[in-house]
Amino acid sequence: MHVLITGGAGFIGSHLVDLHLGRGDKVHVVDNLSTGSRDNLASHLDRADFHFTEADIVTWPSLDEAVGWADRIYHLAAVVGVFRVLERPIDVMATNIAGSERLLRAVDHCGWRPQVLLASSSEVYGPRVDGCLREDMDLIVQADAPPRWNYAISKLADEAFALSYARTKAIPVTVVRLFNTVGPRQRGRYGMVVPRFVSQAVAGDPLTVFGDGTQSRSFTDVRDTVQMLDQLAGCATTDGLIVNVGGNHEISINELAERAIERAGSSSPVEHLPYEVAYGQEYVDIPHRCPDLTRLHGLIEYRPQWTLDATLDDLIARVRHREGAS
Known part of the structure; x- marks a missing residue:
């Protein structure tokens, strides 16, 4: 399988690289290294089945070619991290939304339909105080939308683009709302x-x-997260899916x-x-923030193996x- 990973030099993306190369797939990573690092990919850089491109997803001239090569695409490229979100609120909105729309447009134009997994965030639920958060809940955007919520708004826009492309352009897409992934290579x-x-x-x-x-959170080890993302990518449908991914402890x-x-x-x-x-x-x-995992567990068999300890x-x-x- 040919796998394209945007943001693949980052924390989660580099673990996806490990997973797919470990099973014999060919992997192409594009990352502008704003938060990712070559060090995360160091053991793979000389492999014939791996290719790394340092570029911004918003302006990368070879995006169409890479999308046309891919059987599966993980779209993780985004401005992330609370400090960066607060310091660069305009970049968060412009980069995250433009990058996702450009990728989906390239998939539409490539002539065939790779599986697409688009990374969203539990942040889209906004300032809810409910129990476990379900994918079919109404979402909350705080009045006046302070910079704290720009990331959530950008990810919600990405979700809307993904579902629109799935339903009008027959692109097989799964949107994953990630909850507090932790583990090696996170900074x-x-x-x-x-x-x-x-x-x-x-x-x-x-x-x-x-x-x-x-304040409370539910944490999931990245090595479990990438196994779940892999299985979910295989569930991609032209109806579009939104799935919580994480732990519920x-x-x-x-x-x-x-x-x-x-x-x-x-x-x-x-x-x-x-x-x-x-x-x-x-x-x-x-x-507090904890996912309802009913939909996830109805789609895939994998269950987390790593405890927080x-x-x-x-x-x-x-x-x-x-x-x-x-």
Whole structure:
């Protein structure tokens, strides 16, 4: 199978590269390296069955050719991370929406129909305070749409484009709403909490909790996420599908901090930072976010194999190995 991965040098994308090359597929990655890294692909760069292009999906001149080559496309290219979303609200909207529409237009023009999996986000649910979030729920956009919600709005627009192309152009598409994926290669500098906590715990530094820490999330290891994405891509339909992808075991950020300290055998204290201090501006957080996985489990057989403790242990060991090698 020929696999095109936009944003494939990033956290999730590079794990998809590992998965598909490991099973004998040919993979082409395009990434502008704004948040991705060549290091994530270093072990593959000299392989004959792998090709990497450094380019922006919005302006890449070879997009049509790459789409026409592909049997399956994972569209992950986007401006991501809370810090980047708050710092570059215009780029978030322009890049995320234009990149997705350009890709879908190229698929329509390529002369045949590869499977398309488009990455959306649990952020599209907005400031809901419901229990588990279902794909058929009404979505909420906060009044005046502060920059905090630009990412969610861009992903919602991407979803609308994907479903419109599926239903009017017969493109087989699955839209996945990702919930808090964690694991190797994720970086804390863009606002991701788990790698930040792990690095701080290993170093013995204070764990910085943004807000009061009572907000809760459900975390899924990236190595489980890519297995689920692979199976879902095979379910792509011209009716269009929207599917939550993640785990449904919630943990508060305070509990997560304590868990990281415990697993690292650390004596790090926990410090709480007001959002205005952490992000440099007012920030509206979500009290809890957990997916309803009924639709996911009705479509695929795979179930996550990694527990949160196992992921934390693995990440702690990797940080210590890097520090020992430096």
